[in-house]
Amino acid sequence: MIAFLQGEFVNKTPANVIVNVGGVGYDVNISLNTYSAIAELKNGLLYTYLQITENAHTLYGFADINEKNLFIQLISVSGVGASTARMMLSGMKPDEIIKAIVQSNTPQLEKIKGIGRKTAERLIVELKEKLAKSHDINTASPVIAISSIESDALEALMALGINRNMAENAIKKTLRTPENTHSLEILIKNSLKNL
Secondary structure (H helix, E strand, O other), X not given: OOOEEEEEEEEEOOOEEEEEEOOEXXXXXXXXXXXXXXXXXXXXXXXXXXXXXXXXXXXXXXXXXXXXXXXXXXXXXXXXXXXXXXHHHHHOOHHHHHHHHHOXXXXXXXXXXXXXXXXXXXXXXXXXXXXXXXXXXXXXXXXXXXXXXXXHXXXXXXXXXXXXXXXXXHHHHHHOOHHHHOOHHHHHHHHHHOO
């Protein structure tokens, strides 16, 4: 098992990165969450999970160990493969996925491409107790849904070199004014003003 890779990020896309480790290039599948964390880095460390099937050996990489651990828990659920788990980690942040599962928020999970009602319910049944024990989450607090327009605006702001926390805060501030929620372009422009 390859636990992690540390080296130069030769080529990055939102779906994968080639990591040069001592002259050997490893093709690593990543989530948007990990891509956001490494987008500005030339070198770094990725925690990895090697999936071996009849047809391929596929390496998945994660910017932090918590994301890797969540990925492993997600793929332990029947009907959730590595591609679906990666899609989940691209659609929501790890802590948002954990909250949605712990709070039995089926509609939130169903918003992720590839997750239907049965899979969402299975994730909740199989992981709710495990995740609740390992994460301090107030099950009474509501999960805030992130729309695709907010997610696209966040990606655009981060692509402009703005760090994730600053971008998220600017978007939240902008969304307090209802007229800013209709257009991605307006949301991005007004979020830039709120930095």
